[in-house]
Amino acid sequence: MSSERPNLPSPIDSGANGLYDETVLTSPDVIDGQRIHLHAERLHVVKHRVRDRLAVVTRRAVSVRRMIEVDVLHEELTIDYATGDGSVMLDEDTESIVVLLRAEDVEIVKHVRVVEEVRLTTRRVLEQKRLSGAVRHETLEVDTISP
Numbered sequence: 001m002s003s004e005r006p007n008l009p010s011p012i013d014s015g016a017n018g019l020y021d022e023t024v025l026t027s028p029d030v031i032d033g034q035r036i037h038l039h040a041e042r043l044h045v046v047k048h049r050v051r052d053r054l055a056v057v058t059r060r061a062v063s064v065r066r067m068i069e070v071d072v073l074h075e076e077l078t079i080d081y082a083t084g085d086g087s088v089m090l091d092e093d094t095e096s097i098v099v100l101l102r103a104e105d106v107e108i109v110k111h112v113r114v115v116e117e118v119r120l121t122t123r124r125v126l127e128q129k130r131l132s133g134a135v136r137h138e139t140l141e142v143d144t145i146s147p
Contacts, residue, residue: 074103
């Protein structure tokens, strides 16, 4: 705001009678009821969607050692001795008997199955933000002009 004073003639006549100068009172610069508009700034918020951050979702395999107890079958050879009937053996050759013994062999077989389903969505969250800004406004200053 300028602090310059308008260049107005003195309202007092320089004559000896001390009356007001009629030309000053009827000057178009001073009009009774003239309105002056005073302005002020107001804060207004304008919102824009901007890229805020990225969320990266990654699947990764995590190894964990698990113990499983399993019943396993195997065959064992049993030999039962009994008293002989007293008969005479004619052949002196030793005879070998081969017995095939079986056992269950175990191996771990992994099967992949769906245990969880994850759904990714976004949601809007309303939060309060405090903004501040300097605002200006006009005031009216009245200066009196002395002769």
